[in-house]
Amino acid sequence: MRRPGWRVADLRLVLVAVVHVAAWLAIAARLVDVQGLHAEAFAERGLEQRVRHEELAAKRGTIFDRDGVELAVSISAQTMIANPSQLADPVGVAKLLAPLVGVEEATLVERLTREGSQFAYIARRLEREALDNVVALVESLDLEGVYFIDEPKRVYPAGGLASQIIGFVQDDDGVGLEGLEYEFDEVLAGTPGALVVERDPFGNPIPQGQFLVDPAVPGSDLVLTIDREIEFLAQQALTAAVERTGAIAGTVVVLDVQTGEILAIANTPTFDANDRSNLDVDRFRNRAVTDVYEPGSTLKVVTVAAALEEGVVTPSDVFTVPQKLVIHDKSYTDTARTGEEEMTVAEIVARSSNIGTILIQDQLGNDAHHRYLSAFGLGQVASGQFPGEVDGSLQPVGEWCKTTCGPSTAIGYRVDVTPLQMAAVFAAIANDGVWVEPHIVKEVLPGRGAPEPFEPKRRPVLNAETARTMRLLLQGVVERGTGTRAQIAGYTVGGKTGTTEKFVPGEGYSETDRIASFIGMAPLTEPRIVVAVVLDSPQGELEGGVDLRFGGVSAAPVFAEVAEAALHLLGVAPDAG
Amino acid sequence: MVSETSRVTPISAAPSAAAARARAARRAGDRTSVLLLLPVAMLLIVGLGAVLSSSSVVAIREGADQWFYVKRQIVWILLGTGALIVTTRIPYRWYAKAASGIFALAVFGLVATLVIGDVRGGSRRWIELGPVTLQASEFAKFAQVAFLAAVMTRKEGYLDRFSHLFWPVAGSLTIVGALLLAQPDLGTAILIAATTFAVLAVSAAPLRHVVGLGTLGALFATVLAYAQPYRRARITAFLDPAADPLGVGLQPIQSLVALGTGGWFGVGLGASRARWSFLPNAHTDFIFAIIGEEVGFAGAIVVVALFVFFAIIGMVIAYRASDRFGRLLAAGIVAWLSLQAVVNIGGVAVLIPITGLPLPLVSAGGSAMIVNLAAIGVLVNIARTPAEQDS
Numbered sequence: 001m002r003r004p005g006w007r008v009a010d011l012r013l014v015l016v017a018v019v020h021v022a023a024w025l026a027i028a029a030r031l032v033d034v035q036g037l038h039a040e041a042f043a044e045r046g047l048e049q050r051v052r053h054e055e056l057a058a059k060r061g062t063i064f065d066r067d068g069v070e071l072a073v074s075i076s077a078q079t080m081i082a083n084p085s086q087l088a089d090p091v092g093v094a095k096l097l098a099p100l101v102g103v104e105e106a107t108l109v110e111r112l113t114r115e116g117s118q119f120a121y122i123a124r125r126l127e128r129e130a131l132d133n134v135v136a137l138v139e140s141l142d143l144e145g146v147y148f149i150d151e152p153k154r155v156y157p158a159g160g161l162a163s164q165i166i167g168f169v170q171d172d173d174g175v176g177l178e179g180l181e182y183e184f185d186e187v188l189a190g191t192p193g194a195l196v197v198e199r200d201p202f203g204n205p206i207p208q209g210q211f212l213v214d215p216a217v218p219g220s221d222l223v224l225t226i227d228r229e230i231e232f233l234a235q236q237a238l239t240a241a242v243e244r245t246g247a248i249a250g251t252v253v254v255l256d257v258q259t260g261e262i263l264a265i266a267n268t269p270t271f272d273a274n275d276r277s278n279l280d281v282d283r284f285r286n287r288a289v290t291d292v293y294e295p296g297s298t299l300k301v302v303t304v305a306a307a308l309e310e311g312v313v314t315p316s317d318v319f320t321v322p323q324k325l326v327i328h329d330k331s332y333t334d335t336a337r338t339g340e341e342e343m344t345v346a347e348i349v350a351r352s353s354n355i356g357t358i359l360i361q362d363q364l365g366n367d368a369h370h371r372y373l374s375a376f377g378l379g380q381v382a383s384g385q386f387p388g389e390v391d392g393s394l395q396p397v398g399e400w401c402k403t404t405c406g407p408s409t410a411i412g413y414r415v416d417v418t419p420l421q422m423a424a425v426f427a428a429i430a431n432d433g434v435w436v437e438p439h440i441v442k443e444v445l446p447g448r449g450a451p452e453p454f455e456p457k458r459r460p461v462l463n464a465e466t467a468r469t470m471r472l473l474l475q476g477v478v479e480r481g482t483g484t485r486a487q488i489a490g491y492t493v494g495g496k497t498g499t500t501e502k503f504v505p506g507e508g509y510s511e512t513d514r515i516a517s518f519i520g521m522a523p524l525t526e527p528r529i530v531v532a533v534v535l536d537s538p539q540g541e542l543e544g545g546v547d548l549r550f551g552g553v554s555a556a557p558v559f560a561e562v563a564e565a566a567l568h569l570l571g572v573a574p575d576a577g
Numbered sequence: 578m579v580s581e582t583s584r585v586t587p588i589s590a591a592p593s594a595a596a597a598r599a600r601a602a603r604r605a606g607d608r609t610s611v612l613l614l615l616p617v618a619m620l621l622i623v624g625l626g627a628v629l630s631s632s633s634v635v636a637i638r639e640g641a642d643q644w645f646y647v648k649r650q651i652v653w654i655l656l657g658t659g660a661l662i663v664t665t666r667i668p669y670r671w672y673a674k675a676a677s678g679i680f681a682l683a684v685f686g687l688v689a690t691l692v693i694g695d696v697r698g699g700s701r702r703w704i705e706l707g708p709v710t711l712q713a714s715e716f717a718k719f720a721q722v723a724f725l726a727a728v729m730t731r732k733e734g735y736l737d738r739f740s741h742l743f744w745p746v747a748g749s750l751t752i753v754g755a756l757l758l759a760q761p762d763l764g765t766a767i768l769i770a771a772t773t774f775a776v777l778a779v780s781a782a783p784l785r786h787v788v789g790l791g792t793l794g795a796l797f798a799t800v801l802a803y804a805q806p807y808r809r810a811r812i813t814a815f816l817d818p819a820a821d822p823l824g825v826g827l828q829p830i831q832s833l834v835a836l837g838t839g840g841w842f843g844v845g846l847g848a849s850r851a852r853w854s855f856l857p858n859a860h861t862d863f864i865f866a867i868i869g870e871e872v873g874f875a876g877a878i879v880v881v882a883l884f885v886f887f888a889i890i891g892m893v894i895a896y897r898a899s900d901r902f903g904r905l906l907a908a909g910i911v912a913w914l915s916l917q918a919v920v921n922i923g924g925v926a927v928l929i930p931i932t933g934l935p936l937p938l939v940s941a942g943g944s945a946m947i948v949n950l951a952a953i954g955v956l957v958n959i960a961r962t963p964a965e966q967d968s
Contacts, residue, residue, distance in 0.1 A: 010896070012778050012779050012784075013779045013892065013895060013896055013904070013908060014892075014896075015778070016775055016778050016779055016892070016908065016912065017888070017889065017892040020885075020888050020892070020912070020915050020916075020919070021885060021888070021889070023916075023919045023923075024881060024884065024885045024888070024919065026923075026928065027881060027919065027922050027923055027926060027928060028878060028881055030923075030926045030928045031836070031869070031874055031877055031878060031881070031926060032874065034833055034836045034837060034926055034927075035836050035837065035839055035840055035841060035869060035873060035874035035877065036840070036841055036874055038837065039836075039837040039838075039839075039840045039841070040837070041837065042833045042834050042836065042837020042838065043834070043837045043838045043840065045830070045834050045837075046834040046835070046837065046838045046850060046851075046855075049834075049855065050850055050855075198850065200634075200853035200854050200855070201853075201854050201855060202854060204853075206850055206853050208844075208845075208847065208848040208850075209850065
């Protein structure tokens, strides 16, 4: 028999069941809220903690010489990083890895034991053997909290060759800092890609998650006009000359006269882009384009060429040339000459007579003179492909004084030029009077798309006839004038010496220091190259009392050495007995 | 008594008629059993899938193969099914006689856990036996229900006297509770207390006594919850998870993120993001979050519905039980399993603080699976036992 209590208890059982169902209904309502009405906010938070927008590095373009040999190239390297908070034994790891990665043990211990740190570099840009060793160790010990990331390394296989031209990139982020690496940084860098990926808290991609890749566009390659071997020989010759003459610095430019291609630019002092620790930034300067000097006698070619082209003189015209000429408050003299002489235009050029050239310029006039200086590219940036390239200075003719300005300009003062500008002037004479824009980048090879060759600007300045006449005058300089040390066995050579008092900003002209230069071309029958040599402050004397400060003495032999080697390397046939 | 006509066996029935009625009652019990086992089987299947998805990442990270936890879960389900078949055949009235022994065994297990147990995550809850670990607290849940049901049945005549009610209830609860708190495992202690309250509620004890004891227990639980810093932290985390998103707030936040990511229809089977080390204990305490993420509200509500269905059928079995002990035992088992599911899912949905209880039949885990299925077997036995003549 049932007791009366059952009935009450029945109700209470139903009540308990109802309470249960009510609890479940509360849960269902909560799920509607969390998964339906307010799901968005929670889902958003989930995306925030999983979805990463990452940059895919673009491979930096390679810089090649004209023959396709690598001058600057990015190689794959890996940077080792750690999450110190995940390391079981930071000090042990530091001691283990320090000798393998070439980082000081104390430094590494300090990096890995920093309080609360989630990120530390162990070593950057490990490559080849060092990388293999470290990877093997990490795998064999199953080390947790250590990771590798790709970080390409920029190397310069040619070492110290053409360093100022190529420049270099910043170690940390691979951005170009100097040279073509800087000037063409955007072209070389390419466009980074983007990666959208869901990652777990340890950084591993979640297989089912979003994965969107917008691949990186690799940077364009640069093909330079540089000939590695000529560059090497030019650098050798220049370094030797600077040492021999006691000069502070020097520059050699080798131009292909028909194409305007820069076959070599050598600078001293120089550096190796692979190891730049503790270097004076002076060494990074590409003096051929960043430094100006007063060209002195080498600029006489413009004065004489202009006078010939304008028909105011002919090579055989005779001038009565005094030993000394005083104009206004300034006296002009010719070195190594005494008394008044009758000189032809050819002789004036060959013997580099200041006064003779001033007399010729007087016939030419300032306006015409200036027109030619400008047409030859002076006062304007020569190539525009180099960073820090300067335009020099050429005053507008309206600002020239009526007294000494013309005469001084005639003999290469009052005009600031770069070695490259002067090389281009001589190249125009060599190239039958057509000035061609000198350039270093022959071709840009984009990561995608067709090659983009560089088309240099061309500008006729002289008649071919005038140019040929000028070359004969320049041949006289080398054969019987001031530039005899520039002669090369087997080739006809023409050129011009230059020696100017060095202008020191803030101090004026130096009593002792000279800028010595020689710019020449060969072979004269069909010129192929121009070589410009500029030495900053050569010192001392050769045996027999020859003063090294003169361009014909110190710079001309460098010309001969470089030009001869270059002609041989270029396979140019000899044109003289 | 009109409402009970269908269930009351007339005294005057002839033995043959009584036998026929008994057969009819057993058939009805069989039908109810099938209805009970249907959601159970479905929950087991859901659980297997969810364990596969939620445990593969952690298994690989622990150095095992991705099927490690699934394989074990299958073994547990098979063992549990074996236990269920056994308990289905044990006449439930036997537990009334054995109640004291069962209770003593549970207490012994809990004491043994404290003595030789393994400490994991700051708690001493497991006894390691070769490849398996035993959790005595799972068995204690059943023991407490059986013990109380037996005592309440035996003392039915004295329940209006408070001391007769108070001492067995308070005594058993204090012993079990103290041993659980020593581990510490407040979640299980509270669950056992709540289940005890449910058993009391359906017993014949006067309502004022039931309410009185319930209030006392609730007060006591609140004090305990706030007494320990880590428990207080869980409550703080529940109230304001954002205050410490990487510490105590981590689980509530990541659990909600998983549920919200699932939305109405889920991200797809095996596509859970939370399981990638965002949500700790994804394959155990937080398996419901993974379900909610992968199959969305649509799937989550099905799981909820299965539990509700199970609870209702369970309560029907309790209602129809052939005697007082059967009713209390059945109601206790259903209350325990259903409450545990409510507490687990409520915690996952951050409706109540997180307690660290697994989801019955679904979460990965051996002891719980075997004990749960065995208890369900007891329910089946209660459903299939016809009322005794002239009880």
